[in-house]
Amino acid sequence: MTAALDDDLRRAIEQDCAGLVNRYANLNDAGDWAGVAALYDEHGMMARPTAPDAPIVGRAAILAAFQARPTRTTRHICANIVIDVESARTARGECAMLLFTDAAVPLIGSFHDRFVLTDEGWRFAERRGSLLFQS
Secondary structure (H helix, E strand, O other): OOOOOOHHHHHHHHHHHHHHHHHHHHHHHHOOHHHHHHOEEEEEEEEOOOOOOOOEEOHHHHHHHHHOOOOOOEEEEEEEEEEEEOOOOEEEEEEEEEEEEOOOOOEEEEEEEEEEEEOOEEEEEEEEEEEEEOO
16 A cells, blocks of 8 residues: 555545445446446456456457356355455455355455556456356
8 A cells, every 4th residue: 555645545445446346246246237337437348257358348348258158147245355456546355155056056356456446447457257166
C-alpha cells in the first residue's frame, strides 16, 4: 500500500473493489452478461477457473464468451475477500470461490484480481480464476 493514501481513501477503495467481487457473482448468477462484462475495464482480461490458461481479453470478447455459454443455473459464493490497495488508481484482490451449478459437482477455487480506477469507476483490469478442488 502506498503510504500517501489516507485511511479513509484506502478503506473506500477496499470497499469499492470488494463490491465489484460481490456484484460479479450476483450478476453472473442472474445471467446478466452485459452487466458482468461492464465490470471490466474496456481492455480487461478474464481467465475462467475452468480454463485458467485461456484468457479472454477485452470487454466485447468477455461479453461474447458469456453469451456463448449454455444456459445453466449457478450460485457463486465468494468469501475471504482481501483487497490490497496499491495506489489511488490500482489495487489487487483475492477471494475464495465456491460454485454450485445444476449440471455438475461444486467447484472450489479462487479468483486473483487486479482493479483499476476508470472514468466509469473501479473495474476489473484482470480476473484470473483457478480451481483448488474438482472432481
